[in-house]
Amino acid sequence: xxxxxxxxxxxxxxPEVVTEAVRVLEQVAARFGHTWTFEEAQIGGCAIDVTGTxxxxxxxxxxxxxxxxxxxxxxxxxxxxxxxxxxxxxxxLQLRQHFDLFANLRPVKAYPALAxxxxxxxxxxxxxxxxxxxxxxxxxxxxxxxEQGDGDRAWDTMAYTTGQVERIAxxxxxxxxxxxxxxxxxxxxxxLAVMRLWRRTVNEVSADYPDVALEHVLVDACAMHLLRxxxxxxxxxxxxxxxxxxxxxxxxxxxxxxxxPSASVSTSRFGLYEPIHGSAPDIAxxxxxxxxxTILSAAMLLRHSLGLDAEADAVEDAVDxxxxxxxxxxxxxxxxxxxxxxxxxxxxxxxxxxVPIGQVx
Ligand code: NAD
Ligand code: IPM
Ligand code: MN
Numbered sequence: 001x002x003x004x005x006x007x008x009x010x011x012x013x014x015p016e017v018v019t020e021a022v023r024v025l026e027q028v029a030a031r032f033g034h035t036w037t038f039e040e041a042q043i044g045g046c047a048i049d050v051t052g053t054x055x056x057x058x059x060x061x062x063x064x065x066x067x068x069x070x071x072x073x074x075x076x077x078x079x080x081x082x083x084x085x086x087x088x089x090x091x092x093l094q095l096r097q098h099f100d101l102f103a104n105l106r107p108v109k110a111y112p113a114l115a116x117x118x119x120x121x122x123x124x125x126x127x128x129x130x131x132x133x134x135x136x137x138x139x140x141x142x143x144x145x146x147e148q149g150d151g152d153r154a155w156d157t158m159a160y161t162t163g164q165v166e167r168i169a170x171x172x173x174x175x176x177x178x179x180x181x182x183x184x185x186x187x188x189x190x191x192l193a194v195m196r197l198w199r200r201t202v203n204e205v206s207a208d209y210p211d212v213a214l215e216h217v218l219v220d221a222c223a224m225h226l227l228r229x230x231x232x233x234x235x236x237x238x239x240x241x242x243x244x245x246x247x248x249x250x251x252x253x254x255x256x257x258x259x260x261p262s263a264s265v266s267t268s269r270f271g272l273y274e275p276i277h278g279s280a281p282d283i284a285x286x287x288x289x290x291x292x293x294t295i296l297s298a299a300m301l302l303r304h305s306l307g308l309d310a311e312a313d314a315v316e317d318a319v320d321x322x323x324x325x326x327x328x329x330x331x332x333x334x335x336x337x338x339x340x341x342x343x344x345x346x347x348x349x350x351x352x353x354x355v356p357i358g359q360v361x
Pocket of ligand 3: 244245276
């Protein structure tokens with residue numbers, strides 16, 4: 001098949017990890033006989049430097065012509081002045097909003113091969129396979145705010161309508177139906193009115209999914225359960241802010257923040273695919289970043305936007321195999337392991353992907 005993919009490398013390690021994911025996509029094209037057209041555009045701090053805005057109109061325009069968008073990360077010290085009028089992160093939020101990408105899917109699984117050096121005990125990591133469904137275009141990120149405060153007071157507003165909760169809840173219930181039939185909805189209904197609306201709406205939607213076992217978990221307790229007994233979770237549904245925080249926490253289960261992919265989707269096939277991590281200024285430019293989160297985001301792109309399940313499986317299997325064979329970037333090593341660089345790690349993934357069809361596994 002043919003497809004047009006826009007890359008938005010962004011800032012910090014963004015360009016490094018997107019380069020690697022593109023190499024993987026090119027290998028997939030060669031092996032399975034597809035043709036991708038790539039076009040690169042700007043977002044974030046690098047866009048501010050050139051155009052004065054973090055999401056230039058031209059970037060939106062080219063994304064509108066695409067089947068899917070692959071993004072690295074935005075942000076960095078250079079653009080972090082709290083009094084700055086434009087910030088890199090605004091561009092990403094605008095992009096998500098422009099395409100109404102209200103559902104952010106963040107799968108988390110623990111890799112047995114990485115258990116040895118995981119911060120959590122290996123027995124806690126058995127059977128960890130969680131899908132976070134994070135609401136992405138409403139909530140406190142998009143509520144009314146006083147941008148700079150009024151001198152000695154500032155505020156952001158967490159607001160949800162029943163419609164906004166209902167549509168993300170349906171995504172989560174449907175995912176649970178395809179998985180192990182369990183849904184944990186995260187809220188703070190004991191304190192926040194908006195979260196009581198969240199819980200009430202999720203309960204109403206649950207009537208349409210009698211085959212899904214629903215539980216409500218308060219966000220503070222959820223943060224604890226995720227480390228204490230992560231195997232209890234199947235699908236976790238959360239609002240924009242809680243989902244952001246809990247998924248970074250859950251990345252520890254996978255071994256590193258650098259491991260987790262995400263898909264930001266709406267009701268069509270179009271999607272924005274991005275690792276969950278940021279621009280990691282502390283390690284940028286050194287070829288040591290873990291490209292796995294972006295490579296697995298490319299796999300999600302293949303599956304969701306292009307409908308190519310076998311190709312997505314092949315990428316995920318290649319990552320599994322490379323980790324099982326002992327390849328580790330610096331974020332994954334223990335004291336006795338020798339890390340390999342970003343490019344070398346991807347080289348190993350490409351080797352696994354180049355095995356002719358039919359001879360994999
Ligand atoms: P971060 O996710 O960039 O980094 C947190 C820590 O994880 C750092 O120690 C970093 O080195 C490490 N890390 C992250 N990704 C890694 C990878 N692929 N391989 C190895 N180690 C990795 O978070 P931060 O430092 O709090 O934020 C830096 C900037 O990134 C900020 O400007 C923030 O707004 C931005 N950010 C952007 C996105 C995005 O574009 N989607 C997401 C999160 C943060
Ligand atoms: C993420 C990031 C973004 C978010 C920021 C950079 C706007 O943390 O993608 O997880 O909070 O959604
Ligand atoms: Mn985040």
